Amino acid sequence: xxxxxxxxxxxxxxxxxxxxxxxxxxxxxxxxxxxxxxxxxxxxxxxxxxxxxxxxxxxxxxxxxxxxxxxxxxxxxxxxxxxxxxxxxxxxxxxxxxxxxxxxxxxxxxxxxxxxxxxxxxxxxxxxxxxxxxxxxxxxxxxxxxxxxxxxxxxxxxxxxxxxxxxxxxxxxxxxxxxxxxxxxxxxxxxxxxxxxxxxxxxxxxxxxxxxxxxxxxxxxxxxxxxxxxxxxxxxxxxxxxxxxxxxxxxxxxxxxxxxxxxxxxxxxxxxxxxxxxxxxxxxxxxxxxxxxxxxxxxxxxxxxxxxxxxxxxxxxxxxxxxxxxxxxxxxxxxxxxxxxxxxxxxxxxxxxxxxxxxxxxxxxxxxxxxxxxxxxxxxxxxxxxxxxxxxxxxxxxxxxxxxxxxxxxxxxx
Amino acid sequence: xxxxxxxxxxxxxxxxxxxxxxxxxxxxxxxxxxxxxxxxxxxxxxxxxxxxxxxxxxxxxxxxxxxxxxxxxxxxxxxxxxxxxxxxxxxxxxxxxxxxxxxxxxxxxxxxxxxxxxxxxxxxxxxxxxxxxxx
Numbered sequence: 001x002x003x004x005x006x007x008x009x010x011x012x013x014x015x016x017x018x019x020x021x022x023x024x025x026x027x028x029x030x031x032x033x034x035x036x037x038x039x040x041x042x043x044x045x046x047x048x049x050x051x052x053x054x055x056x057x058x059x060x061x062x063x064x065x066x067x068x069x070x071x072x073x074x075x076x077x078x079x080x081x082x083x084x085x086x087x088x089x090x091x092x093x094x095x096x097x098x099x100x101x102x103x104x105x106x107x108x109x110x111x112x113x114x115x116x117x118x119x120x121x122x123x124x125x126x127x128x129x130x131x132x133x134x135x136x137x138x139x140x141x142x143x144x145x146x147x148x149x150x151x152x153x154x155x156x157x158x159x160x161x162x163x164x165x166x167x168x169x170x171x172x173x174x175x176x177x178x179x180x181x182x183x184x185x186x187x188x189x190x191x192x193x194x195x196x197x198x199x200x201x202x203x204x205x206x207x208x209x210x211x212x213x214x215x216x217x218x219x220x221x222x223x224x225x226x227x228x229x230x231x232x233x234x235x236x237x238x239x240x241x242x243x244x245x246x247x248x249x250x251x252x253x254x255x256x257x258x259x260x261x262x263x264x265x266x267x268x269x270x271x272x273x274x275x276x277x278x279x280x281x282x283x284x285x286x287x288x289x290x291x292x293x294x295x296x297x298x299x300x301x302x303x304x305x306x307x308x309x310x311x312x313x314x315x316x317x318x319x320x321x322x323x324x325x326x327x328x329x330x331x332x333x334x335x336x337x338x339x340x341x342x343x344x345x346x347x348x349x350x351x352x353x354x355x356x357x358x359x360x361x362x363x364x365x366x367x368x369x370x371x372x373x374x375x376x377x378x379x380x381x382x383x384x385x386x387x388x389x390x391x392x393x394x395x396x397x398x399x400x401x402x403x404x405x406x407x408x409x410x411x412x413x414x
Numbered sequence: 415x416x417x418x419x420x421x422x423x424x425x426x427x428x429x430x431x432x433x434x435x436x437x438x439x440x441x442x443x444x445x446x447x448x449x450x451x452x453x454x455x456x457x458x459x460x461x462x463x464x465x466x467x468x469x470x471x472x473x474x475x476x477x478x479x480x481x482x483x484x485x486x487x488x489x490x491x492x493x494x495x496x497x498x499x500x501x502x503x504x505x506x507x508x509x510x511x512x513x514x515x516x517x518x519x520x521x522x523x524x525x526x527x528x529x530x531x532x533x534x535x536x537x538x539x540x541x542x543x544x545x546x547x548x549x
Binding site: 141142145146148149151153155156158159160162163167173177243244246247250251254255258259262263384397400401405408409412413 | 426430431436440442448453460
């Protein structure tokens with residue numbers, strides 16, 4: 001009989017601590033959303049490397065919110081503690097409240113709380129940048145430094161979106177800055193800025209940023225076509241000059257010194273990007289360069305994705321603010337493309353028709369997707385036109401441009 | 415939210431415009447400075463590399479000879495209209511190449527200009543096609 005009672009008590013205990021009783025109804029809606037995102041990542045292959053861990057983190061936190069619980073201190077009466085431990089005293093700090101002596105017993109946080117520290121303390125995004133730097137060839141940018149201007153013009157989306165977010169009236173200046181950086185079309189930068197300015201919005205902003213990056217081939221072409229003439233899209237650009245190894249080695253060093261001195265807030269991102277690139281171009285540390293672009297990058301991607309996804313609890317995600325973020329994110333991408341293409345047209349005019357304005361749209365970053373889109377749109381008009389390498393210049397300039405824009409936002413809004 | 419409540423509409427407009435102006439100016443300025451520095455050291459490195467390999471261009475000059483398009487014309491032997499920047503050696507090499515392949519049937523070369531599509535040979539084009547197809 002006692003056994004049966006014990007069994008019933010145990011079952012009751014399990015039921016009482018299960019998610020069925022403790023979870024908010026909003027958590028179930030979030031579970032459905034995470035399943036949709038998992039479908040998009042697996043079936044449609046929308047940025048699966050990030051969307052899959054993000055969606056799964058979202059699923060985990062809404063099934064078991066305790067997985068992100070912060071460590072806390074439990075107060076227990078010393079007498080109670082000793083009674084429960086056969087009179088043995090505990091080795092905990094004590095505190096006396098209203099004449100009673102309490103032990104302060106620390107409890108551990110949830111698994112994702114600890115992994116999340118890498119996001120909270122701004123560690124993961126720069127490490128991802130290290131890997132991106134080790135994978136990026138800045139050759140096209142060095143061969144045609146004017147590409148930098150296109151990378152700057154495409155940051156227009158960030159600043160226009162900031163105005164839009166402020167005008168909506170439901171966001172603080174810090175939140176508006178974090179939403180605006182979605183226009184940088186660069187996941188790690190968006191996460192870095194948000195973790196500093198508005199950490200509570202990490203979930204929706206990361207989901208919006210990565211979703212729109214996956215949708216670049218759908219968002220950009222109509223804007224590119226609307227703003228350019230067929231003749232402009234058909235422009236064949238001159239082949240890029242070969243870039244010497246010395247130039248490629250000097251590039252990351254010069255960029256780091258200049259940007260870090262001018263904008264210290266951008267130094268962690270740009271510094272790590274350039275360190276990765278120097279490891280690649282120097283050719284003397286191929287082992288660590290390989291680690292940065294493969295193993296390290298993959299490990300950080302897992303941690304970053306899962307923990308960022310885990311910030312999207314029902315309570316945080318299912319708000320009018322999220323809808324605002326999704327809409328503003330699209331505006332940010334759109335205006336970024338507009339800025340890049342219009343500046344591309346300007347450069348086309350000034351260069352006497354030597355620059356194909358389509359390459360401007362690659363300035364939004366979203367490496368290398370945006371450059372591929374340029375190649376595709378250009379080749380549609382002129383099948384013998386190869387804009388890919390020309391578009392890679394503004395594309396990687398866009399990464400530097402968004403890191404600089406991030407530095408500006410952080411320094412003004414923090 | 416408290417920050418939002420603290421901000422009046424005027425303040426919001428001021429802050430928005432400050433961000434727009436500062437952001438665009440700083441981003442452009444930093445990238446323009448980078449552009450200029452890269453142009454500068456690009457030229458320096460290019461010149462330094464070219465100095466080291468000065469004797470080479472003489473031999474090299476004859477290699478790209480088949481690339482420019484020559485238009486054979488059987489009319490009066492006048493001096494060919496040569497596009498700017500094509501040195502005499504190349505003109506001579508082209509003339510020799512034309513004579514080798516066409517023989518005496520060509521009496522004069524009318525003009526020599528750079529072919530517009532000469533930046534990539536058919537083989538080069540095939541290679542680029544192959545590499546960019548997945549995109």
